[in-house]
Amino acid sequence: MLLAILGTFITNVLLGLPLFICLIVAAIIGFTFVDISLLSRMLPQQVFSGIDVFSLMAIPLFILAGNLMNGSGLTPQLIRLANSIVGHLRGGLGYVNVVSSVFFAGVNGSAVADTSALGSLLVPPMKKEGYAASYAAGLTAGSSLIGPIIPPSIFMILYASLTNTSVGDLFLAGVVPGLVLGLAFMVMNWFYARKANIAPQHERASIQRILISFIHASPALIAPFIIVAGIVFGFVTPTESGALIVAYAFAVGFISRNLTLKAAWQAVAETALLSGAIFLIIAASAVVSWLLAYAQVPEHFAIFLQPFVDNPITILLLLSLITFGVGMLMEEVSALMLLTPVFLPVALQAGIDPVHLGIVITMNITIALITPPMGACVFVAAAVSKLDITVMFKAIWPFVLVALMALLVIILFPSLTLFLPRLFQ
Secondary structure, eight states: OOHHHHHHHHHHHHHHHOHHHHHHHHHHHHHHHHHHHOOOOOOOHHHHHOOEEEEEEHHHHHHHHHHHHTTTTHHHHHHHHHHHHTTTTTTHHHHHHHHHHHHHHTOOHHHHHHHHHHHHHHHHHHHTTTOHHHHHHHHHHGGGTTTSSSOOOOOHHHHHHHTTTHHHHEEEEEHHHHHHHHHHHHHHHHHHHHHOOOOOOOOOOOOOHHHHHHHHHHHHHHHHHHHHHHHHSSSHHHHHHHHHHHHHHHHHHTTOOOOOOHHHHHHHHHHHHHHHHHHHHHHHHHHHHHHHHHHTHHHHHHHGGGGGGHHHHHHHHHHHHHHHHHHHHHHOOOOOOOOHHHHHHHHHHOOOHHHHHHHHHHHHHGGGGGSSSTHHHHHHHHHHHHHOOHHHHHHHHHHHHHHHHHHHHHOOHHHHHHHHHTTTT
């Protein structure tokens, strides 16, 4: 049955069908192997119940908040702040690229949006200062992976809804791994700048200039603290936090007079389109997930990995290998929705903290955004840098390797993930 579902799904993807249709058709094929009489009753029921989760309402709210922040013109302010801090170093614009992604992560939480927004602003000047176009585009795509790891994160909200894990704990747990990933790309940039002889081209900013840049960027920098603090200290639920940050984004935009009514409407329209696509995928994935659970696939998977349950590191490495492979061929939301219910029982049996598992799965799913042939960030980076996609497919692998090395550090040292959630318990 499992092979039939996977085969049907992959075939439909190659035919170019919409993703939720691919999932629904794969589920229908799966029902023929299990019990076709369940199809008419369970398919509509699971489609509805899959999205009938209150915490999922936070997803469109966080997306809208990010779009409103972008419409308010805060992205250039974040880049100016990053430039004032690290722009004077050798390979300065490479560091600015990474640091801007760290700042931008707390505003948007979307790797694709990060690649598009920062790439259009940073790739052209990086090429002018001597960076290879493929490196500038690859660094932009790679550093954008920080977006879904540092809160807010759509992937973490989905994981929390599937596992009943605290969203606040997951958000806290994502901070250090996101910084580790950023540090990994900064180390990579250090080596590249020396190999390519990228000389410093900007003067060191004065303390006054840094403070001015910080003040201008502070409305965007405050946003993630509002989100995380409100959830962690119990003032608001994740959904209420999303509504609060939307109100904050509207206020910032209109008070600064940078958010026009046209830009606000465009932000709402883009949010509706993206949210609709995500919820269709969630609904279709819920049907396949129920079918896999009904066929006891998680139990069979646990039996398969039984010899390794005494070693949590080995289990996490095996789960990462599977997730990485699946993520290369499947859209990220559906991969997360399908794999999490299968992986969780095995991880719990191995004594792995669900929060740590959530960060590992999130990082794996996120890395898939820059892996060929389905990595969305690779296509966006190729577009903004005006490179042929085949060139990007070849150039992206060093950045994938760096991201995987950061993931390995997170797997080997769980305390990097867990110490912040435990600190606030």
